[in-house]
Amino acid sequence: MTTTTFSSLLEHPWVVDPSDATDSHTISYNPATGEPIAAVRRQTNEEYNDQVARSNAIFKEWRMLPAPKRGELVRRIGNAFREYERPLGELVAMEAGKIIAEGIGEVVECIDIADFAVGLSRQLYGLTIASERPRHAMMEQWQPLGTIGIISAFNFPVAVWAWNSMLAAVCGDTMIWKPSSTTPLTAIAMTNVAHEVMRNQDIFTPEHGDPCDVFGLVFGSREEVGEPLLADRRIPLISATGSCKMGRRVGEVVGGRLAKSLLELGGNNAIIIMDDADLDMVIRGTLFGAVGTAGQRCTSTRRLLCHESVVDEVTNGLLKAYEQVQIGNPLDDSTLMGPLITEYAVEDMRNALVQAKEEGCEILCGGIEGIERWADRPGNFVEPTIVKVPRGTQPEVTKDETFAPILYIFTISDLDEALEMHNNVDQGLSSAIFTNSMRSAGRFLSPEGSDCGIANVNIGTSGAEIGGAFGGEKDTGGGRESGSDSWKVYMRRQTCTTNWSDEMPLAQGIEFG
Ligand code: UN1
Numbered sequence: 275m276t277t278t279t280f281s282s283l284l285e286h287p288w289v290v291d292p293s294d295a296t297d298s299h300t301i302s303y304n305p306a307t308g309e310p311i312a313a314v315r316r317q318t319n320e321e322y323n324d325q326v327a328r329s330n331a332i333f334k335e336w337r338m339l340p341a342p343k344r345g346e347l348v349r350r351i352g353n354a355f356r357e358y359e360r361p362l363g364e365l366v367a368m369e370a371g372k373i374i375a376e377g378i379g380e381v382v383e384c385i386d387i388a389d390f391a392v393g394l395s396r397q398l399y400g401l402t403i404a405s406e407r408p409r410h411a412m413m414e415q416w417q418p419l420g421t422i423g424i425i426s427a428f429n430f431p432v433a434v435w436a437w438n439s440m441l442a443a444v445c446g447d448t449m450i451w452k453p454s455s456t457t458p459l460t461a462i463a464m465t466n467v468a469h470e471v472m473r474n475q476d477i478f479t480p481e482h483g484d485p486c487d488v489f490g491l492v493f494g495s496r497e498e499v500g501e502p503l504l505a506d507r508r509i510p511l512i513s514a515t516g517s518c519k520m521g522r523r524v525g526e527v528v529g530g531r532l533a534k535s536l537l538e539l540g541g542n543n544a545i546i547i548m549d550d551a552d553l554d555m556v557i558r559g560t561l562f563g564a565v566g567t568a569g570q571r572c573t574s575t576r577r578l579l580c581h582e583s584v585v586d587e588v589t590n591g592l593l594k595a596y597e598q599v600q601i602g603n604p605l606d607d608s609t610l611m612g613p614l615i616t617e618y619a620v621e622d623m624r625n626a627l628v629q630a631k632e633e634g635c636e637i638l639c640g641g642i643e644g645i646e647r648w649a650d651r652p653g654n655f656v657e658p659t660i661v662k663v664p665r666g667t668q669p670e671v672t673k674d675e676t677f678a679p680i681l682y683i684f685t686i687s688d689l690d691e692a693l694e695m696h697n698n699v700d701q702g703l704s705s706a707i708f709t710n711s712m713r714s715a716g717r718f719l720s721p722e723g724s725d726c727g728i729a730n731v732n733i734g735t736s737g738a739e740i741g742g743a744f745g746g747e748k749d750t751g752g753g754r755e756s757g758s759d760s761w762k763v764y765m766r767r768q769t770c771t772t773n774w775s776d777e778m779p780l781a782q783g784i785e786f787g
Pocket residue numbers: 383429430434515570571572573735736737738739
């Protein structure tokens with residue numbers, strides 16, 4: 275049992291007491307109380323440049339350490355996450371406003387991906403290919419890429435970094451992490467954990483430099499750090515998680531310098547509920563999907579496309595379930611929904627609901643009144659909200675992602691109409707169908723079914739396991755992180771042909787000279 279509290283994880287020269295904050299600090303607030311937790315000094319452009327130079331330099335030696343040895347270090351980092359599971363989970367709850375079960379769940383996701391990466395460190399497989407030339411051998415191998423940039427959002431302040439960094443580390447890359455400006459403390463804590471392991475080991479002892487620079491962290495403004503990172507030709511890959519607007523900017527700048535980007539952007543995730551669905555499972559799956567993390571997952575359920583014969587029962591079941599949702603302090607075990615991250619997020623929710631009303635929708639619970647009910651109390655609290663959409667319409671507001679617990683219920687007559695409505699949005703991250711018909715399920719998973727990167731049957735849209743590739747299509751950005759063969763994006767593919775004959779035949783049978 276560890277007795278560590280998260281305050282020991284925050285020991286860092288950049289972190290000061292909020293009362294000592296200057297203009298160069300960003301204060302991290304607890305979204306449930308509005309109280310400052312600590313202040314973090316923003317890095318200058320010069321400090322950013324120094325970190326990239328150090329990460330580039332240490333890459334030269336890190337890439338030559340055998341991958342299973344890099345895996346051994348990742349194994350130790352994963353074990354350190356295990357040791358600090360509770361304090362890290364509490365810090366996530368305190369800084370991002372997630373309920374404690376979800377805060378700890380996120381740390382578990384970090385442990386899981388570290389385990390996955392350890393196994394991967396012995397499985398960075400390439401192909402052998404039959405050559406058309408006699409006594410020639412062809413193979414494909416995967417080489418480390420370089421120093422990669424990781425830009426993460428507030429809502430998964432530790433797991434998204436872990437998805438990227440644990441894989442990138444075994445692949446032989448070094449990294450620069452730029453966390454969200456609202457969750458710098460969790461980033462400092464995670465980096466401290468990784469650095470503690472890197473400082474106390476004798477597996478990687480570079481001739482020049484500090485092993486900690488494998489896991490670099492920068493925290494700074496858009497001007498001093500954010501934009502320079504995107505434009506930096508020393509960074510061959512930027513992996514970015516966040517809004518579609520942010521991703522577009524990343525894609526533009528990184529594409530402009532012909533580097534790689536891995537984009538995991540907004541979703542507008544729907545569940546199709548057929549007339550033969552198990553409605554108890556529907557209610558449970560939807561509750562977690564729509565209310566979990568206060569609707570602030572990119573996989574959160576935003577739309578229910580509900581068959582006309584069950585729509586009333588599902589709506590009533592959800593209204594009952596929503597009444598039981600305890601809203602409040604994320605650190606209380608009985609709380610099911612914490613606050614939104616900032617007051618701006620509350621405003622975004624309010625604006626979406628005003629628009630929904632203007633577009634003819636009916637608010638069944640929560641809503642603007644729910645926001646008002648919490649307005650005088652500290653913290654960015656709202657109530658989970660259900661909105662009924664007029665039949666046969668698809669209001670504009672339902673085509674956008676609002677990062678808040680709003681669930682739009684549509685009534686559909688059949689799977690054709692549901693699929694049409696389902697795919698008629700710009701985003702394509704996660705999707706689900708609840709049905710007991712193998713035909714409906716099969717069609718949902720067919721090329722004419724869901725157009726998303728994640729498609730589930732009798733499981734909600736959120737809470738994906740780390741073993742699968744995670745990401746989505748269309749405006750979600752097309753990137754894949756986490757499991758399956760997502761690791762390939764962190765490496766460069768090299769096709770190697772060896773001629774072991776004493777002739778010099780050319781491919782395609784060309785005779786030359
Ligand atoms: C995110 O919201 O950016 O599938 C990631 C899920 C989590 C990850 C969400 N495992 O909901």
